[in-house]
Amino acid sequence: MPSSAPAAAPADLRIEPVDAVLDDVERSLQTRLDRDTLVRKRRSLGARTDRGTWVRIERRRMEKIGSQGWNGTECAAVLEGVAQPRWHRAVVWRQPDGAAMWRADETDLLPGAPIGTSVLATDPGLPDAWWQALNASLDALAAHRTSRVATPDTVTITQGGVTEAARRFLPDGMDTTVSQWRPAHADLNWANMTGPKFCLFDWEDWGMAPRGLDAASLWGNSLAVPALAERVRQERRRDLESRDGKLMTLFVCAKVLAPDAHPEDPRLEPARRTTARIAEELQTG
Structure with missing residues (x-):
């Protein structure tokens, strides 16, 4: 399971170092991320893999994770008739300091x-x-x-x-x-x-x-x-x-x-x- 992650606060993945997180995701999903395609947002990251898929990585504070969990992308895979990227797999881990959870979902590439x-x-x-x-x-x-x-x-x-x-x-x-x-x-x-x-x-x-x-x-x-x-x-x-x-x-x-x-x-x-x-x-x- 991945173990490395930047501190939970201040939470802005646009400016925080994220190489350790990307390395962990690569090991867990057994793929390589194309760092040249990396998209950085405040609380999420995304990049293309060497197997032609996309991985979205999100950090969420513990208090923002309710009883239903936060596996929305995985749960949406059962929706019929909705145009969305096909979901493949995920990895979830808890930040060592306990302040946040991380999740990486692998899906098909977007059509545009x-x-x-x-x-x-x-x-x-x-x-x-x-x-x-x-x-x-x-x-x-x-x-x-x-x-x-x-x-x-x-x-x-x-x-x-x-x-x-x-x-x-x-x-x-x-x-x-x-x-x-x-x-x-x-x-x-x-x-x-x-x-x-x-x-x-x-x-x-x-x-x-x-x-x-x-x-x-x-x-x-x-x-x-x-x-x-x-x-x-x-x-x-x-x-x-x-x-x-x-x-x-x-x-x-x-x-x-x-x-x-x-x-x-x-x-x-x-x-x-x-x-x-x-x-x-x-x-x-």
Whole structure:
């Protein structure tokens, strides 16, 4: 089992030394990682292997690992009808100081490059076939059932959390109960999908969530490009126009309009307009 790892805090794998971790993963999975393809994010790493696959390595603090575990990519392998990389194997180990867990998942290579960063500033000009594949995968995902609960931003989604977010925009005492819970990817953004061929990856946080979470998340990550946000709204309008979808839109807008939001974030004004409209619709509908 791998044993070496950098300290858990501060947790930023973009700047920490990671050679020992990569060496350990290579020994455990019996492969070589192409260091020239290494992608470094705050809490994850990724690289191509010498057998033509991809390995994603994540570090997660112990308090962020709930009773359901954190094997989302492995569990997502059973989902039928969803375009995703095929999962092969994994290795999991505990950091020597006990502060965090590490996990490396090996999957097929993506069929294309990620579309962009999580929030887009320009329209990627995706073909109609891409949108059709997105809809087919999200509809297939919603038809499944799982004991997992979604953890957007590594935080378990609950009725209480939905209510807290929605009541920032709704009158006190208004009913914010979610009526439909369905499987969701729970991290649907433009950095987790490929183009021009559609594929959805990074399944660490998927699980049951209120209807419309994925649609609202993708819409929220598109707000800086009005035409793109409108395309998302049109494609997923059945989810977004449902009562639960409207609650999920408020849930996403609460994050966009957080107190620490950058004052020049182009998503702020469309998010404010949308919350005002949806709050009125929920009160009068």
